[in-house]
Amino acid sequence: MVRNLIFCLALISVVACGSKPRVQIEEGGIQLKPTLQHEVIAKEVVNLLENYSYKKVQASDSLSNIVFDNLLKAVDRGRTYLLQTDLDNFHQYRNIISQDMKGGDLSAAFYIFNVYTQRYLSCIEYALTQVDVDHDFSLDESYTNFREKLPWFANEEELKDQWRKRVKFDLLSLRLASSDQKASEEKNKETLRKRYNNLLSQAKKTNSNDAFQLIMSAYTDAIDPHTTYYNPSFAQAFNEGMSNTLEGIGARLQMENEMVTIKEIIAGGPAFKDKTLKIDDRIIGVAQGDGEFEDIIGWRLDAAVAKIKGPKGTVVRLKILPAGQDIAAQPVIVSLTRDKIVIEEESAKKAVKTVKGEDGKTYRIGVITLPKFYIDFEAYRKRDPNYKSTTRDIRLILDTLNQEKVDAIVLDLRNNGGGSLQEAIELTGLFIDQGPVVQVRNVDNRVEIEKDKDKGAKWTGPFAVIINRFSASASEIFAGAIQDYGRGIVLGSTTYGKGTVQSAVDMSRFISPTNRLLLKAAGGQDTDVPIGAPQFGQINITMGKFYRITGSSTQHKGVSADISFPSQYTAEKFGESSEPAALPWDQIDSAPFQPLADLNAAKKTLKNLHEARMQKSPEYKYLLEDIQEFNKSDSIPQATLHESKLKEERDANKLKNRERVNKVLALHGLPLWKEGEPQPKMDFDFILDESLRVVADFIPMNRPIEMALLKN
Structure with missing residues (x-):
């Protein structure tokens, strides 16, 4: 010894x-x-x-x-x-x-x-x-x-x-x-x-x-722009985001006056079920199980959160100053058993819209909004039959929309930055029969064809995908596959252009036993690691490039829409092309696949109908004006410090904004925004509304695709 x-x-x-x-x-x-x-x-x-x-x-x-x-x-x-x-x-x-x-x-x-x-x-x-x-x-x-x-x-x-x-x-x-x-x-x-x-x-x-x-x-x-090291706290947050779940008490916290303050209680979580904690209660102490309390006043928020969160089934005790009470008040002790909480606002959601087509018929269209491609990897690895994932959630949504007898479905992938490659492949399988979805070239230059192996499609009716500049990675895989198969139409603007694949690797796999011994003996290990987080952090390392089944990379080029809308976000400023260290575009051989239909004629007709509407659309004109305003100047922004001049500028901008808002409100038959009133909430989505009109035009043209899917 x-x-x-x-x-x-x-x-x-x-x-x-x-x-x-x-x-x-x-x-x-x-x-x-x-x-x-x-x-x-x-x-x-x-x-x-x-x-x-x-x-x-x-x-x-x-x-x-x-x-x-x-x-x-x-x-x-x-x-x-x-x-x-x-x-x-x-x-x-x-x-x-x-x-x-x-x-x-x-x-x-x-x-x-x-x-x-x-x-x-x-x-x-x-x-x-x-x-x-x-x-x-x-x-x-x-x-x-x-x-x-x-x-x-x-x-x-x-x-x-x-x-x-x-x-x-x-x-x-x-x-x-x-x-x-x-x-x-x-x-x-x-x-x-x-x-x-x-x-x-x-x-x-x-x-x-x-x-x-x-x-x-x-x-x-x-x-490269997508290889990233995450320290333990960041790694835990990344993994929670990917799984759309977290383990803890189910409260959103914020630092106010050096105290951790409860700003939201998540429905279904331990804090929600306990009903003791309220909005604006302050957490001033934390204890693990029966352990001693640690005073957390003045702590960094992330350090306090690391103590409050923890694995499902463990107990945390909180020392609470109720909202509105003075700091000298007697604190309340609350004991909670941590649990797994689903982050519902980041999960797939559905809505049903009624739209009138150019043929005069009224159609019911299901809209699925997907913020990211998520999967609870940990639960999946443990073979939990109820693990959370994109494909499982959307499969249930499709069942509901089928029961509601919608005429078409739209998947909205705008601002969806990607996520799980596995989920992109499996989700594609809900809309096509068996076949290749994406090709991946790894570090050894070997190309693997990733396939949907499940026979049959969950939805065989008219289908469309909406994309924009901030649709990336897994979103591009899905949209590209739908486009290449002729399974549906793609609307919006060109995607981000991220064509690389990352693997998340726990750094503890590379810390040798000797180094662990040294760190322990020297007291060099990080003692502030959140409960359940990777001790040495995690690296998301680029291990390959993905290619469409046609052989084309989405790197830099992205996926272009069949029916396109103008956008203020250029590739050079807001896409993969804005990243100096990004990998180049290239191409490989096509994978063997059979398109479901040739949609070129349908796309041409849809484009003509769309452009005719845009010629008469005030909202389209406003969109173009907004883009022009956004791109009009690359000069260095300066603000005057002369009071009357700044007031004049701001008053002019307020008036201009009110006039624009009132034009949109008038178009929708809503009361105008009057001076002195708070600005009305603008929930209008012109891109979605026009996309649904395009889909309504597409519904009568979809029969060949539906027959091909049903035949298989």
């Missing part, structure tokens, strides 16, 4: 002293340092990406340049805090950051983060000194909020002047929003003090895990 201890201590000494960090980070203030665990993880991540990812990139001067630029953008993209002298100082690390990370040396990156943090704190502290200054709102000055295209500040005087203008702009904005300017002047100042003090408080809670997450993202983004 003594021999093992001596060996362990010797190894720790080698790790601690074997290589001197490039930068010696000083003690005191917010001078964050990488932990031993961070250094171990960084080495393993670099090794993984150099040897096992689809795009293998070695640590080098050129890679370091990209990582360096990514890091600067991550800390100060708007060039609001750092000076040119800071950049000159950082330049010595530009060509060595990735090589240092390969050896586990994160000191240069942490040094850059620390300089930024100190600048940030100094700027907010200076802003507080400017709140009570007697600002002259009659001067012709302007304020630029986002300075990405401008030079870095030459000196501290320029930086301070920017923040003087920032405070002046904030005060002026509050002043113009108030009906009684004189009476509310002090109130406006107090609002700003609270705002800036809250920013200070949150910044001072920044820890080394925050810095490490940002630094690792700067590195992985330099490899």
Whole structure:
């Protein structure tokens, strides 16, 4: 045993002293340092990406340049805090950051983060000194909020002047929003003090895990935009998002005045069933089971949440200050048994719309809205018969819509950023018979054809998919397959263009027993890992590219709509093409498949009918005007600090907005928005409405597809 201890201590000494960090980070203030665990993880991540990812990139001067630029953008993209002298100082690390990370040396990156943090704190502290200054709102000055295209500040005087203008702009904005300017002047100042003090408080809670997450993202983004390292907290959040479930008490929490405050209670969760907790109750202490309470006042929200959440079936006790009661009030103790909660707002939903076609007939169309392709992988692996998934949910929805005898179904994939590849394949199978859905080329350059193996289709009637620029990945697989089979029509605008496949890998698989022993002996393990989260985080690593069954990649190109709508979001600014490290487009051989129908003639007819409607549509005209307004200027935005001029601009914008809103309200036969009233809620969706009209035109043309599916 003594021999093992001596060996362990010797190894720790080698790790601690074997290589001197490039930068010696000083003690005191917010001078964050990488932990031993961070250094171990960084080495393993670099090794993984150099040897096992689809795009293998070695640590080098050129890679370091990209990582360096990514890091600067991550800390100060708007060039609001750092000076040119800071950049000159950082330049010595530009060509060595990735090589240092390969050896586990994160000191240069942490040094850059620390300089930024100190600048940030100094700027907010200076802003507080400017709140009570007697600002002259009659001067012709302007304020630029986002300075990405401008030079870095030459000196501290320029930086301070920017923040003087920032405070002046904030005060002026509050002043113009108030009906009684004189009476509310002090109130406006107090609002700003609270705002800036809250920013200070949150910044001072920044820890080394925050810095490490940002630094690792700067590195992985330099490899490709979809390879990402997640620290334990982020990994847990990602996995919950993918499964559309979480385990905990079923409450949404927010930090208010340094206390964790309940802002929503999720229906069906433990807090909902218990009925003790109320909105705006404050959680001031947490205990696990029968353990001792920990005081969480002043904690970061994520740290508090990590204590409150936990595995299904475990008990958490909460010390509660009821809403409206003073901090000196006697707290209430609430004991809850954690459970699995389904996040219903992110699940598939249905609606039935009534639409009149050009043939004069009235049709009932089922609309399924799908925000993402989710699956509870953990429950699926455990063979839970009730596991949550996209395909299972939509299968039930299709049963209901069949019973309701709808004439057609539309799947709305707008803003669906993707998710599970498996779910994209299985969902396609509900609308086609057996056959290939997508092709995947892996790191070994082998191509696998992923197929729907279930015979028959759940829905054989008229079908359409709506897409837009922010439909990505799994959405593109599904829409592309529907289009290639001629199974239905695709409406909207061209998708994002993400044609890569990622695998989520728990980093604990790559932390050797020796490193685990070292971390434990040196006290280097992260003790703030949320209950149930991966101890060493997770890496989502690009392991392949996917291709349509025609052989074409969706990378950069995306999926184009059969019936297209104009969009303000260009590929160069909002798609995969906006990512410098994105993989290129290419093509492989087509998979053997048999289209269900040739829809070219139908698409041509539908397009003509659609365009004829658009020629007469005021809403289409408004859409074009909005796009023109959005794209009219790429110049650096500036706001005047002259009170009367800013008021005049804002009044003109308010009037313009009211006129536009009233035109839309009038089109729908609704009461107009009068001055002094709150703006009416605008629930109109022109793209969906016109898409449904196109589908109504398509219904009589669908018979060949239906016959082909029924025959199989």
